[in-house]
Amino acid sequence: MRSDGIPFGLRAPSENDIRRFTSRQKDSGFSYPEVGASATTVPKGYNIDHNRVQLGRGEVTWQRATQAIRTWQMFNIPWLRLYWPTAPIQVGTDVAVLVR
Numbered sequence: 001m002r003s004d005g006i007p008f009g010l011r012a013p014s015e016n017d018i019r020r021f022t023s024r025q026k027d028s029g030f031s032y033p034e035v036g037a038s039a040t041t042v043p044k045g046y047n048i049d050h051n052r053v054q055l056g057r058g059e060v061t062w063q064r065a066t067q068a069i070r071t072w073q074m075f076n077i078p079w080l081r082l083y084w085p086t087a088p089i090q091v092g093t094d095v096a097v098l099v100r
Contacts (some may be wrong), residue, residue, distance in 0.1 A: 018083050022094045064074065
């Protein structure tokens, strides 16, 4: 573990390690001062990474896409693990992403 408490290592952290880490982060705030600035302009020193992919058209596509978001499918990537995929997607929910 680094001195700032962020876990990096040769082995995957345990669920308890992840819970302790997310608990310590709860009141830490943002790690950058430009919070909210990108809603109107891109702050100096940041790059825009804008991509679009058309999933399809119509109501069925819309329903499938919203269901995918509601079930955290954006993290369904082989080299990622989401802790905890059953957590509700709402303000105040904490999750962690483990990257291999």
